[in-house]
Amino acid sequence: MNLVESLKSSLKNVFSNKMRALLTMLGIIIGIASVIMIMSIGTGTQNYISSQLDSMGVGRINISVATNNRNIARGDLMTAKDYKVIAENEDIKYTAAVYSGSATLKLEDNVTTNRASLTGVYGQYKDITAPTLLYGRYIVDNDNDMATKVAVINDTTAQKVFGKSDASVIGEKIALRTNRGTQKFTVAGVTENANAAMETQYGDQFPETIIIPMVTLQRLNGTDEISQISVTVNDTNQMDAVAAALTDRLDRLHGTTGKYYAQNTSQMIETANNMISVMTGFISAIAAISLLVGGIGVMNIMLVTVTERTREIGIRKSIGAKRRDIRFQFLIESVILTGLGGILGLLIGWAGGKGVATLMSATISITPIISFSAIMAAILSSCGIGILFGVFPASKAAKLDPIEALRYE
Amino acid sequence: MGVVIQIKDLVKIYKQGSLEVEALHSVNFSVEGNEFVAIMGASGSGKSTMMNILGCLDRPTKGAYFLENMDVSQLKDDKLAEIRNRKIGFVFQSFNLLPKLSALENVELPMVYAGVPAGKRRQKALDALEKVGLTDRIKHKPNELSGGQRQRVAIARALGNAPSILLADEPTGNLDSRSGEEIMGIFQTLNRDGSTIVMVTHEPDVAAHTKRIVTFKDGSILSDKPVLNPMNAIIGSQADSGEAGSDKTSSDEAEAEEANGAEGGAIA
Numbered sequence: 001m002n003l004v005e006s007l008k009s010s011l012k013n014v015f016s017n018k019m020r021a022l023l024t025m026l027g028i029i030i031g032i033a034s035v036i037m038i039m040s041i042g043t044g045t046q047n048y049i050s051s052q053l054d055s056m057g058v059g060r061i062n063i064s065v066a067t068n069n070r071n072i073a074r075g076d077l078m079t080a081k082d083y084k085v086i087a088e089n090e091d092i093k094y095t096a097a098v099y100s101g102s103a104t105l106k107l108e109d110n111v112t113t114n115r116a117s118l119t120g121v122y123g124q125y126k127d128i129t130a131p132t133l134l135y136g137r138y139i140v141d142n143d144n145d146m147a148t149k150v151a152v153i154n155d156t157t158a159q160k161v162f163g164k165s166d167a168s169v170i171g172e173k174i175a176l177r178t179n180r181g182t183q184k185f186t187v188a189g190v191t192e193n194a195n196a197a198m199e200t201q202y203g204d205q206f207p208e209t210i211i212i213p214m215v216t217l218q219r220l221n222g223t224d225e226i227s228q229i230s231v232t233v234n235d236t237n238q239m240d241a242v243a244a245a246l247t248d249r250l251d252r253l254h255g256t257t258g259k260y261y262a263q264n265t266s267q268m269i270e271t272a273n274n275m276i277s278v279m280t281g282f283i284s285a286i287a288a289i290s291l292l293v294g295g296i297g298v299m300n301i302m303l304v305t306v307t308e309r310t311r312e313i314g315i316r317k318s319i320g321a322k323r324r325d326i327r328f329q330f331l332i333e334s335v336i337l338t339g340l341g342g343i344l345g346l347l348i349g350w351a352g353g354k355g356v357a358t359l360m361s362a363t364i365s366i367t368p369i370i371s372f373s374a375i376m377a378a379i380l381s382s383c384g385i386g387i388l389f390g391v392f393p394a395s396k397a398a399k400l401d402p403i404e405a406l407r408y409e
Numbered sequence: 410m411g412v413v414i415q416i417k418d419l420v421k422i423y424k425q426g427s428l429e430v431e432a433l434h435s436v437n438f439s440v441e442g443n444e445f446v447a448i449m450g451a452s453g454s455g456k457s458t459m460m461n462i463l464g465c466l467d468r469p470t471k472g473a474y475f476l477e478n479m480d481v482s483q484l485k486d487d488k489l490a491e492i493r494n495r496k497i498g499f500v501f502q503s504f505n506l507l508p509k510l511s512a513l514e515n516v517e518l519p520m521v522y523a524g525v526p527a528g529k530r531r532q533k534a535l536d537a538l539e540k541v542g543l544t545d546r547i548k549h550k551p552n553e554l555s556g557g558q559r560q561r562v563a564i565a566r567a568l569g570n571a572p573s574i575l576l577a578d579e580p581t582g583n584l585d586s587r588s589g590e591e592i593m594g595i596f597q598t599l600n601r602d603g604s605t606i607v608m609v610t611h612e613p614d615v616a617a618h619t620k621r622i623v624t625f626k627d628g629s630i631l632s633d634k635p636v637l638n639p640m641n642a643i644i645g646s647q648a649d650s651g652e653a654g655s656d657k658t659s660s661d662e663a664e665a666e667e668a669n670g671a672e673g674g675a676i677a
């Protein structure tokens with residue numbers, strides 16, 4: 001008897017008692033569904049966190065004055081000198097400095113205003129942190145050297161101020177009111193809105209993010225302070241060492257100890273991933289127990305089936321079925337039961353993942369992801385359980401004596 | 410034709426705990442090709458025990474069993490299964506059809522295990538069903554068929570792999586006399602066309618259709634006599650009763666005969 005014949009006849013048998021088949025599969029379905037659901041959400045969350053951290057920059061170190069340090073002297077603040085010192089470090093690829101401020105922005109109707117967070121940028125910021133440019137250009141060194149009044153705004157802001165977002169916006173003016181009065185800035189570039197997701201959530205309360213040259217902003221505020229220096233390193237495996245070297249260097253420059261703090265994105269990703277793997281592992285362990293119980297249920301039903309069908313086995317043997325034919329038939333049936341359970345579990349887990357993601361969409365936007373290897377693992381493990389727990393009943397069936405089996409009532 | 414079955418000093422002992430039942434005591438017996446043998450005897454005389462061994466469903470305790478000159482008395486399970494599949498057609502008193510399969514699928518089953526490809530299998534099954542006069546109702550499940558029809562399906566199934574011998578243990582035991590007569594008619598036709606048949610029966614009327622009667626008593630052969638004037642089964646007895654669908658059956662048989670005739674003519 002070949003595989004196709006066995007499959008056909010086994011499918012027929014499984015489907016002839018749908019209720020029983022479904023109940024038998026339940027343990028497998030629950031086990032697979034929960035693993036798939038948790039994995040899809042876990043992977044989705046992992047991706048979400050990495051993309052959030054990525055938008056801050058990959059392999060990036062942010063250096064600032066430690067915020068938990070209460071007595072910050074004027075001399076402790078970072079300035080262009082610190083920037084130069086850090087940029088000189090040979091383990092560093094790109095360096096950028098940021099000085100932040102705030103302002104209000106006049107919108108299209110020329111009456112309404114919106115809060116704006118001003119990011120004064122300096123150095124190679126476009127290689128570290130800048131959102132994708134749509135039209136125009138980024139802030140360049142010359143803008144800082146000349147302290148020009150140019151701005152890079154995002155898509156959404158362009159819509160709000162000009163009622164449109166296209167190349168024609170470049171060269172237009174925006175009005176920013178700071179504590180030094182209203183300043184006109186020329187739009188030099190338009191980028192994608194990196195905070196689009198958060199903005200839809202918080203609505204108009206979310207400030208417009210406007211990028212201008214750092215020196216321009218420092219002059220407006222009458223300071224030479226730098227809020228944060230960001231760097232990317234040549235070798236991401238060396239991030240911790242480089243971060244320590246940089247903060248030490250700044251402490252030496254200012255004659256302080258532990259005044260500077262380096263935030264390292266790879267550490268954050270690692271922490272998040274660890275948390276997720278612990279959770280996934282825990283749920284998987286519970287699911288494994290469910291699969292074990294499901295497998296025992298399958299074995300139980302297969303033993304019942306073999307007993308019920310003793311006469312059929314006798315008939316098949318009497319007309320020439322060999323042991324392996326009978327063994328194969330029952331093994332295939334048990335694999336169909338668990339395999340089908342696995343596929344159902346996969347579908348339910350996938351739907352469950354989508355459901356959970358929808359429920360959570362108010363807080364974070366997760367796209368549940370089921371990898372190809374997860375699908376293969378689910379199907380293979382459920383089929384494997386079918387073989388593992390089907391072997392014993394199938395061998396029992398195969399060993400039946402034809403005469404005794406035929407006589408069975 | 411040569412010897413199909415040869416049995417020498419065959420002993421079968423059933424063990425039930427400490428109790429031993431000797432169902433066959435040193436039986437010697439042989440069947441030539443194209444014989445039609447009836448085995449008779451009182452209940453418990455060892456007829457079924459004998460048939461099961463002949464059918465390779467069971468092994469003798471002692472003695473030799475040659476099937477077409479090959480000693481099959483102590484073969485392994487799977488080897489016996491292969492012999493059951495290819496060389497033996499077994500017909501049971503209780504039909505033993507698989508209830509979930511159609512008549513046609515039941516007939517195909519031994520050929521499935523023999524690995525006959527699907528198309529060829531179907532054709533052979535249809536041929537076998539035609540030989541037993543069952544060309545309609547082949548898509549029906551066993552429980553939608555009458556006892557006589559079920560037994561005809563069972564015979565067709567036994568014919569599938571063109572066996573060396575057809576064994577039947579009380580094939581008419583569960584049938585009324587008319588259906589029994591039909592079955593005997595089929596056996597006689599098959600025997601006329603060359604089949605070797607050994608069947609068990611309790612009824613002298615049925616045994617009278619065969620060519621040789623072997624009588625068992627207490628696990629031994631009491632007598633072994635040829636039938637001088639075998640009775641002919643009244644073929645088409647069903648047509649006489651005017652049952653629905655039976656006309657078709659008999660006309661199909663006639664067609665089959667015609668086809669054979671035409672073939673013969675072509676050769677001549």
Ligand SMILES: Nc1ncnc2c1ncn2[C@@H]1O[C@H](COP(=O)(O)OP(=O)(O)OP(=O)(O)O)[C@@H](O)[C@H]1O
Pocket residue numbers: 423424425430431432450451452453454455456457458459
């Ligand atoms: N599996 C078995 N275990 C023990 N004893 C058995 C077994 N099968 C048959 N016997 C015994 O062997 C003897 C012969 O039985 P067998 O079935 O061959 O008789 P039979 O001639 O076919 O009878 P019947 O006409 O009633 O079918 C009986 O005494 C029976 O009790």
Ligand SMILES: [Mg+2]
Pocket residue numbers: 456457458578
């Ligand atoms: Mg009997």
